[in-house]
Structures are given as structure tokens and as C-alpha cells.
Amino acid sequence: MPFPGTALFPSAGGLFPSSGSAPLGEYATFSATLLLCDSTGSEVAELEVDHTIRFEQSRAASITFDLGYDQTGASDLLDLLGSEIPLLHAYRKGGLIFRGHWQPQQETADGGNQDGITCEFRSPFARLETRYLTVTTNYSSEDQNQIAWNLVDNANRDSPTGLVQGVLQSGTARNRSYPPGQQVASAITDMADLTTNGLVFTETFLPPGNPNEIAAINLWSTLGRDLTQSAVFEYGEGTLDNVLSVDRTISFPVNRAIGTGGTALTTSVADDTASQALFGMYAVTQSFQNITAHQDHLDEATAALIQKYPVQQVTFEPDPFAASTPQPIDDYWLGDTILFRADQDELQVTATAQITAFEIDRDGAGNEIAHRIEFGVQDVRPLDVVLHGRRIVFRDPKRRSGSAQRHRHRHHKHRFGWHSPFNTRGPVVHHGGGAVRGGKW
Numbered sequence: 001m002p003f004p005g006t007a008l009f010p011s012a013g014g015l016f017p018s019s020g021s022a023p024l025g026e027y028a029t030f031s032a033t034l035l036l037c038d039s040t041g042s043e044v045a046e047l048e049v050d051h052t053i054r055f056e057q058s059r060a061a062s063i064t065f066d067l068g069y070d071q072t073g074a075s076d077l078l079d080l081l082g083s084e085i086p087l088l089h090a091y092r093k094g095g096l097i098f099r100g101h102w103q104p105q106q107e108t109a110d111g112g113n114q115d116g117i118t119c120e121f122r123s124p125f126a127r128l129e130t131r132y133l134t135v136t137t138n139y140s141s142e143d144q145n146q147i148a149w150n151l152v153d154n155a156n157r158d159s160p161t162g163l164v165q166g167v168l169q170s171g172t173a174r175n176r177s178y179p180p181g182q183q184v185a186s187a188i189t190d191m192a193d194l195t196t197n198g199l200v201f202t203e204t205f206l207p208p209g210n211p212n213e214i215a216a217i218n219l220w221s222t223l224g225r226d227l228t229q230s231a232v233f234e235y236g237e238g239t240l241d242n243v244l245s246v247d248r249t250i251s252f253p254v255n256r257a258i259g260t261g262g263t264a265l266t267t268s269v270a271d272d273t274a275s276q277a278l279f280g281m282y283a284v285t286q287s288f289q290n291i292t293a294h295q296d297h298l299d300e301a302t303a304a305l306i307q308k309y310p311v312q313q314v315t316f317e318p319d320p321f322a323a324s325t326p327q328p329i330d331d332y333w334l335g336d337t338i339l340f341r342a343d344q345d346e347l348q349v350t351a352t353a354q355i356t357a358f359e360i361d362r363d364g365a366g367n368e369i370a371h372r373i374e375f376g377v378q379d380v381r382p383l384d385v386v387l388h389g390r391r392i393v394f395r396d397p398k399r400r401s402g403s404a405q406r407h408r409h410r411h412h413k414h415r416f417g418w419h420s421p422f423n424t425r426g427p428v429v430h431h432g433g434g435a436v437r438g439g440k441w
Contacts, residue, residue, distance in 0.1 A: 033091040033366065034063075036073045039084040041099075041208035045073035048364040053090060053098060056357035056374075057223065057334045058192035058201050060126035063088055063098055068116035069109070077102075077117065088121035089208065092329065099205045099214045101127065101162070123203050124162030124214045128185035131155040137178045138293070144199050145171035145219035148188045152217060155184050166204050166216030172197040174300075177293030186290075195304045197221075202334060224335025228352050231326040231336065233318055236344040242322035246342050248349075251311040256283035259302030262292030268302040275308045314349065316340065320370065328358050328371050338373075 034047040051065035067074050080086045081102070090098035100121040109115045128151075137154075139147050145168055155161050178187055191199045200223040203215040235243035255275035259268040284305060291298045318325050326332055334355055342349040361370035 033089075034065075035089040035091075036076060036080075037087040037089055037208070038080060039087060040211045041087055041089070041214075043089075044080065044086070045076045047071075047073045049073075050361070050363050052359055052361050054357065054359045055334055057355075058189060058199070059357075061098060061100065061123040061203060062103075062120060062126075063090060063100065064118075064120045066114075066116055067119050071116070074117060077119070086121075087214070096205050096207060097329070099123065099162075099208075123205070125185065125201075125203060125217065127161040127163075128152065128155060128188070129183065131158065131161070131184040132180075133178050133182045133184065133187075134180055136180060137176075137182075139174065139176045141173045141175060143171050144174045144191050145169060145221070147174060147176060148191065148199060148201065148219055149217070151184050151187055160212035162212065162214030163203075163217045164206070164213050164215075167218040167220065169219060169221045171199050171219070171221045175294040175296055177297070179290060179292055182290050190301065193304055194300055195306070196300070198304075200335065224333075224337060224354060227326075227332055227336045228339040231332050231338040232324070233316065233326075233338065233340045235316060235342040236347075239341060239343055240322070240324045242319050242325045243340075243342070244317040244319050246347065247315040248312065248347070249315075252282045253279050253310050254282055254284050254305055254307040255279065256281055257302050257305035258283065258285040259288055259298055259305070260285070261288045261298040264292065265295055265298050268295075268298045270299075270303040270306050272306050272308050275306075279310070314340070314342075314351075316342075318371070328360055328373075332358075332373075334358070 034049070034051060035043050036045045036047055037043055047065070047067070049065045049067055049071065051063055054062045054064075067077065077086060086102045088098070088100055088102070089096065098121075100123045103120040103122055103126070105120070106118045107116070108118075133154075137151075139150075149165060149168060152161065152163050153165075156163065174191065176187075188199075188201070192201065200220040202218045202220070202223070204218060205215045206213050232240060233243050234240035235246050253272075253275050255272040257268075257270040259270075261268070286302070286305060288298060288301050291301060326338070332338060332355060334357070337352050337354050340349065340351055340353060355373055357374040359370075359372040360368055361372075362368050
């Protein structure tokens with residue numbers, strides 16, 4: 001259930017304001033409130049600190065900030081930790097956009113002006129990272145979204161996580177067998193990371209009231225809207241010129257994956273022979289220790305490691321003051337597809353990309369000073385290898401766009417990035433008619 005004044009858009013997968021939004025491209029300072037609360041959700045202190053809010057598809061949302069010992073809320077936080085786990089609430093334009101629990105903190109005291117607490121609060125899904133199955137749990141040809149909800153529901157029966165059921169779409173049938181000791185969170189995110197018909201989840205934050213109902217978990221089969229006509233980011237002279245700078249990293253493909261599971265299972269080998277013919281063989285191996293019963297489960301996890309083409313990531317910084325720059329939540333949300341173009345010398349890129357994560361930086365007064373968007377940031381996750389590649393950086397002043405040169409002195413950093421659609425997890429929006437021109441890879 002959305003909070004008053006907002007609507008839950010199935011296509012957007014989260015809270016998306018239904019009124020009061022700034023028109024496309026209008027940059028403004030937004031009123032915001034950050035509240036430290038006790039474990040029941042009652043307000044304890046209003047915090048006036050710089051902070052970063054992160055929303056990520058099929059992962060917990062989070063807020064991070066530094067809190068000086070001499071700042072309002074520091075003593076309250078430390079007092080609360082003596083008897084309970086605090087909550088944090090964040091508001092934007094009067095609407096609730098985040099509720100989450102305290103995470104283990106680090107403190108520094110050396111007599112300098114950096115003395116204080118490094119804080120992180122994460123949404124209720126993060127609590128599933130501390131929940132483990134105590135008995136073997138089997139599912140045969142069960143809808144993956146129903147499996148995910150059953151895992152959450154069983155965790156709630158042990159002790160409330162703060163998650164309640166939200167949207168529950170039908171999904172792909174899976175065979176799963178989880179042994180005792182299986183982490184609940186990873187059981188769900190493993191299904192989200194599958195490259196073929198993986199599930200997608202988001203959280204809808206609920207108004208304070210019931211301490212056991214902090215967010216609804218929404219389980220989707222697909223997510224997002226096509227915003228390629230309205231949410232456009234361009235770099236270079238003669239374009240919209242609403243991007244300040246561009247970085248591009250190119251890494252090896254992964255065209256052979258070797259996965260091992262329990263002793264009763266056969267080692268799984270996934271090959272992309274077309275990729276091997278083009279680039280040669282680049283192999284990786286991964287041990288899936290908790291996959292012990294179903295061969296198709298191991299085969300799915302191994303196949304998800306394949307990356308057909310050289311893995312490419314583009315990171316770009318939009319100009320927050322350009323009239324054409326779209327704004328987070330107002331103009332785009334998780335799962336939406338945007339259009340990016342770069343046109344400068346040998347840097348020639350035209351691509352569509354799906355938003356898998358975005359961040360909002362706000363100062364202590366609540367003004368939004370930076371945004372970052374990520375596209376497919378989980379690079380062949382959960383692969384435990386380091387991919388090597390070469391990096392091309394277009395930041396020489398002679399190569400920067402006019403907008404970038406005008407604003408290079410500013411500390412505002414709106415960082416956007418994506419990976420090739422061939423290395424994203426979850427539902428993938430391919431480049432379609434997009435192309436990288438000139439062969440300058």
C-alpha cells in the first residue's frame with residue numbers, strides 16, 4: 001500500500017509520486033527530512049547531515065552519512081543502541097521514500113574535525129541477510145516469486161523482519177532445495193541474478209504505525225517503462241549537452257563457465273561457442289556450495305555467469321543545471337529504460353540502458369546536490385574473480401564539452417553508469433537499434 005499522495009505503479013515497481021512532481025528537466029532544491037526513530041518508529045531526533053540515499057533493483061535500499069559527536073542526534077543514537085535497534089525515516093516533497101534499520105557502525109575520535117560516527121541504515125530486506133534456514137526446504141516446479149515470498153514469510157514466523165507482502169506477480173517455475181544454513185537473502189537474490197527470467201523485487205515503504213510493517217516487498221516478473229523518448233542524456237557538442245564527462249571501461253568476455261555444487265551433482269559447464277569463435281576462450285569457475293539437490297538449479301546458476309561480449313561499463317556525470325536533465329523519482333525509477341548518446345571524436349555511443357540502481361545526494365538542509373544512476377552494475381555476480389580490461393577516459397579539457405568546462409569546478413557529481421546488456425542481471429533491455437559507431441572499442 002502506498003503512502004497518501006502517491007501511487008504504486010506496477011510498471012515502475014515502487015513509489016512514484018502521482019502529483020507535485022517537477023516537470024521533466026526542471027532542477028530545483030527539494031524540501032527533505034531525515035528522522036532518527038526508535039524501534040517502534042517514533043521520532044527521536046531530526047538529523048541535519050549530508051547523506052546519500054541508494055535504491056537498487058532486487059537489493060536492499062540504504063542511507064549513509066557521517067554524524068559528528070557534536071551534532072544533533074549523535075547522543076540519541078548511542079543511547080538507543082543500549083536497548084534497541086533504531087530506525088531511520090527519509091522524506092522527499094512530504095512523501096515517505098525510505099524506512100530502514102541501523103547497521104553496524106564505525107566511530108573515529110582523534111581530536112580532529114572528523115570525529116564522529118559513520119552511519120548506515122538499510123531497508124528491511126537487509127534483515128534477511130541475518131536469517132538462515134534451520135531445516136531442509138524443498139520446492140518442486142514452484143513459482144519463483146512464490147518461493148521468495150514463502151522464504152520471507154517463514155523468516156517472519158521466526159521473528160518479524162519488517163517486510164509484508166506487496167505485489168506478487170506470477171513468475172517462472174523453479175526447482176529448489178535449500179539445506180540448513182542457507183541464508184534467506186541470498187536464496188532470493190540468486191533467483192534475481194539469473195539472466196533468463198529471473199525475478200525482480202522492490203520495496204514500498206509503509207507509513208509508521210505498526211513496528212512490524214515497515215515495507216511491502218513487491219515481486220515482479222518484469223519491471224520498468226520505456227523512457228527513451230523523454231529521459232535522454234547526451235555528451236558532446238551539438239547534442240543536448242547535459243552530461244559533463246564520460247568514462248568507459250572494457251573487460252574480457254566470459255564465454256565458458258564451470259560450476260560445481262554438492263557431491264551428488266554433476267559439474268556444470270556452460271559455453272558460448274559463438275563468443276569463443278570471436279574472441280577466444282575466457283573461462284571462469286564458481287563453487288555453489290549450497291546447491292546440493294537439483295541439477296537444473298546448478299545449470300541455471302552456471303549459465304548466468306556467461307558474458308558473450310567484452311564487458312563494457314560507461315559512467316557519466318549529467319549536468320544538474322541543464323534544463324534537459326531528468327530528475328530521479330520525478331522522471332525515472334528503477335527498471336526504467338533511458339537513452340544515452342556520446343558524440344565526440346572517437347567516442348561514439350548510442351545505447352538504451354535499464355536503470356538497476358540510483359542514488360540521491362542531499363545536503364544537511366535537504367537540498368539535492370547530486371544524482372548517480374547505474375546500469376547493470378553487478379558484473380557477472382556472484383562471480384569471485386577480477387575482470388581485467390582497459391579504461392578510456394574522456395576528461396582532457398580539450399575534449400570536454402562546453403557544459404563540462406563551465407561546471408568542472410563544481411563538487412556536484414551526478415554519476416551514471418551501465419554495463420553492456422550482456423552482463424546485466426535480472427530482466428534485460430537490449431540496445432535495440434543502438435550502436436557503438438566507428439569500431440573504437
